[in-house]
Amino acid sequence: MTTASATSWLDLPADHPFGVATLPYGVFSTASDPGPRVGVAIGEMILDLAAAVGQLAPPLAAAVAGPSLDTLLAAGPQAWSQVRALVTAWLTDATFSERLGQHLVPARDAVLHLPFTVADYVDFYASEQHATNLGKMFRPGQDPLTPNWKHLPIGYHGRAGTIVGSGTDIVRPCGQRRGTDGEITFGPSARLDIEAELGFVVGTGSRLGRPVDIDRFPEHVFGVCLVNDWSARDIQAWEYVPLGPFLGKSFATSISPWVVPLAALGAARVTPPARTVPLLPYLDDARTPPWGLDVRLEVRLNGHVVSRPMFDGMYWTGAQMLAHLTANGASLRTGDLYASGTISGARPDQRGSLIELSWGGAEPLRLPDGTTRTFLEDGDEVVISASAPGPDGTVIGFGEVRGRILPATEPPR
Known part of the structure; x- marks a missing residue:
């Protein structure tokens, strides 16, 4: 089912490939924090998902704890839907801008990793x-x-x-x-x-x-x-x-x-x-x-x-x-x-x-x-x-x- 798109308080171009309609998952690290962790791409930024969920939705923290997507993959469709809905809500409600701001990392400063452990x-x-x-x-x-x-x-x-x-x-x-x-x-x-x-x-x-x-x-x-x-x-x-x-x-x-x-x-x-x-x-x-x-x-x-x-x-x-x-x-x-x-x-x-x-x-x-x-x-x-x-x-x-x-x-x- 196709759903209407939402607008982010990050003020992204409507045709940005990593807009609110996409929200892809990956694993990244930075020079200041070299530990791999789960992130969501939004515009030219990466949301540190583990940190954001730990602060705003602790019951789901275990599913996105990293250092790969493995635990989120295993959590199943209900958890996938919950996490996506939360991230969408956070990025489209300006009242979250201050709390999420500290968890946004410029993509240019990140190192991207193999996102999950390949089983077969x-x-x-x-x-x-x-x-x-x-x-x-x-x-x-x-x-x-x-x-x-x-x-x-x-x-x-x-x-x-x-x-x-x-x-x-x-x-x-x-x-x-x-x-x-x-x-x-x-x-x-x-x-x-x-x-x-x-x-x-x-x-x-x-x-x-x-x-x-x-x-x-x-x-x-x-x-x-x-x-x-x-x-x-x-x-x-x-x-x-x-x-x-x-x-x-x-x-x-x-x-x-x-x-x-x-x-x-x-x-x-x-x-x-x-x-x-x-x-x-x-x-x-x-x-x-x-x-x-x-x-x-x-x-x-x-x-x-x-x-x-x-x-x-x-x-x-x-x-x-x-x-x-x-x-x-x-x-x-x-x-x-x-x-x-x-x-x-x-x-x-x-x-x-x-x-x-x-x-x-x-x-x-x-x-x-x-x-x-x-x-x-x-x-x-x-x-x-x-x-x-x-x-x-x-x-x-x-x-x-x-x-x-x-x-x-x-x-x-």
Whole structure:
């Protein structure tokens, strides 16, 4: 449900991405107080949530005590709603300005951290355009989509221990590759890529053996963040048959420092593309307003915009991904993260990976500074940002996820 937006006594521009309609959660520290703690972004400031709640709403203090979002995630939907309602009320009622003022920190003075402890990580393959593009490259002359693709959200289980926060440098991975001449070698990836994605952050867990119904998506998913699932395409191409992605993906995945609560995305909900095959009941979202999302991403390479993917065209929604993720009885844990897979649109400038933008390296991408890229070079920096429509013409911002490529370390002998 879309609710009317409110105005803050902080006198923010109506279109500020971190306005009262957004209120994303993260973890920050400062030079004067180096301990990580939970914060809420508002304009160009960060509200020290633990300090504010401790003073103004002590019964909820334990849920936001930090040093991460873990306790808030585990507290469940009622606590999420209570905290968001309180923060909204405090920031829109000028009588709180003096009491909250001491708990507001300029964002420029803060260091942002990985916002929660990642329990498990699953990555999906939910964009029909992305799957079709890769199918055309990898299986020319055949149907680009595999027979199962429109019947279930395809995914793989990733490596939670290599999820890193925005700004973490990414060391070029080494691995085994097969050259065009058939020679098998080991060395630095020469086809290092990005994948612009959305990530869904699980708050409350579920019991082993009990699938989570598609209608219960908002009871378990706390919010959404940005994801860059770095990919070594040459390593991936040699290893992925028959079991799928492994070392070509597991070296690093970056996430944004701010988690936008699901409650902020009511105005961004849209109907996903029409399904062209019947869905089994556990994936059928016709009985409830579906969870397609009008989220617009922007991908920058060394400061140049190279793509503007649109999430509203994704074939599978976050609710369907969650239902499929647990359909076999797999349990959820607080801090589970599952990502959408590369977000790509119908137009060339909406492709969310370099392998698509350069069509497998055959069509180098020309940047405004005159340089070209097929895949990432050492020193390249990638920044992914996103926004969505909020109530009454406001903007919901997701912040950004960034990472810079460092040269490979000496490969093992």
